[in-house]
Amino acid sequence: MRLDLPTLFMMTTAVTVTVGVLFLLSWSQTRRERSLAVWGIAHIVGGLASLMLALRGQIPDSLSIALANALMIGAYGLIWCGVRAFEGRRLRLDWALAGAVIWLGACAVPAFFESLAARVILASTIAGLYCGSGALMIWRGRGEPLVSRYPALILLATYAALYWIRIPLAVATPLPVSIGTASPWFAILAFAGTLFSVAIAFVFMALTKERAEREQRQAAETDSLTGIANRRALVAGAERHLAVAPAALLLFDLDHFKLINDRHGHSVGDAALAAFCQIAAPVLPPEAVFGRMGGEEFACLLPRLDERAAARVAERIRAGVARFTHPDYPELRMSVSVGVAAESQIGGSLDYLLRRADDALYRAKRTGRDRVVTSEEDPLPVAADIPGTSRVGGRSRVRSP
Template sequence: MRLDTPTLLLVTVVVTFMVGTLFLLSWGQARRTLALAIWGVAHLAGAFASALLALRGVIPDWVSIGVANTLMIGAYGLIWSGVRAFEKQRLRLDIALSGAAAWGLLCLVPAFYGSLPARVILASAIAGAFCAAGAVDVWRGRAEALVSRYPAIVLLGAYAALYWARIPLALVAPLPSAGNVMDSPWLAILCFGGMLFTVAIAFTFMALTKERAEHEQRHAADTDPLTGIASRRAFVAAAESLLADPARPVALLLFDLDHFKNINDAYGHAVGDGVLVGFCCTAAALLPPGALLGRMGGEEFACVIPDHGPEAALARATLVRKALAHLAIPALPRLRVGTSVGIATSAASGRDFDTLLRQADAALYRAKRNGRNRVEVSAPPLERAA
């Protein structure tokens, strides 16, 4: 099958233009994602460059060669810039556009402009470098678990390799310097590969941005907006997961800040919010690694500590209670914060979360009834019956 280069270029123009428009439309709906806008501009520039390349022989060569390749190289620099924007790295537009600037300036040198191998080698080296740099930046951001990262790395790396493969080929199997360059099979293969890359990378970049948006939405749903700890829904799900392992003892601690309504009434809700945040910071600093802290609602918090029995859980709860009692704010010398704590353990109350929660809540109620600012541990069922 013979690939028709002008037809491929025309299809590439249409596809690249559509992809660029799609990126810009998506950015219009998600203005915080600057990468979408950069990728959109990059693909529109690539579409215009492909259109100029397709007009080789119709328009002056300095336009179809010099200007077209300057735009194309600039487009690859912008794709790399979009990757950096997506990875929340510093934008280096100076570097991104330096390749295009170098190409444009060298085209003013007759010796370079007249050498087809030199032009192919430089353009391939720069475009391949930007693709490779994009692949490296996506790899460096792998701490953010996005499934589409790896297809993006493969695509960018493969396209960099394709461009760099043109460098030795430019020396051993150069494009024809005379006649119609459009008849070259290498140019047709490059056009076909570029069209496939455009479509594949568009799907991949869109998938990356969609995955991140979904992760952020999930994180927002799982996080209490004021304190930054787990929401009730996320806490219950994580607690049930820990309780599903019968080999691990688990302790559930319920904290309720004493007389919190009085704090709000006396000092205002801003101070009340500060107290809630202060409690979470204090508790998070004193709880053991692996402990899960969540906000159940209002001034009530819960903590699940794996591998803790009643005595160890009591020691942790007492440590948090005492630290909170010594919390002092110089601007509010009369402000005092206390917490009542109820504890239930899987060894005494079983591994059903609802049952464990009821037992911890009963212990918490007992702590409040016995004077507040204290810790109570739920007794085993037989001991309570006695």
């Protein structure tokens, strides 16, 4: 079957423009995702370029060759620019349009314009660079776990490779002079353009959808004041860890927090809660599940730690909180009491751990606050801060009066 190449390019135009309109419609509903708008414009520009290529022989070569390919290169530059926007980088429209400017400058040279091989080499080099650079940026952003990130990376990298493969082929293989020639070269180009438009639309829209869903999920699982996990996310994460490994639980309660609110106001109290999280988070191991239970009470599950190791972590946090100062409120002091409990078996109950840690926390409050108490041991106060105490076996014990 012989393919009518202008018809193929017209089909590519229709599909590409339709995809561009869909991108713009999606952007109109999610205005803060600028990448959708950039990708929409890129596809409409690419569709216009395909239309001008389809009219080869019916319009001047300056339009069907020079301008059409400049628009196509510019479309790839805008796709690259949209990837930058998606990854939170500056758009750099100057770089996105630089390829088209280079192409038009080269086309002003008669020897270049008359050489089909030279034109293919330059256009393929620039388009491949945009696609390859976009793939690299998506790879560098892999810290944000999105399922469609890797299909997008593979798609852009594959398209870059296909463009760069055209460079040696342009040197080694005689190329047709007219688009009207029944050549598989242009048929492949038209089909590739259509498939690329559809595929890139699918994966890019999937990327933005996955990001929106992830942000919504994080918002639903995050305490809005402190930025750490809320109670629901904390419980869910802790239960997942307990199902596969033993763990220890730390239960924190800021001492005299109501007094902070009463003396300094709720805004300072809110800042104190956030400051506690900023002190505690760097001390915790990466696998820790740290969240706010409510009010001034926080909890942290430490997978694979026993009670003694968990108590050492808690003591570092307690000491960090005790050293806290605020330049605007020099009289403000903070302290925290901590209850520690551990489960040595896989599949332990979170409720049981919470009850034991809460009992230890109650004993820490009852015996003077600003200390760490484990579920099976005596309080661990700071000896210098409590009259009538002495260190015994590496921990403080309260002497009888």
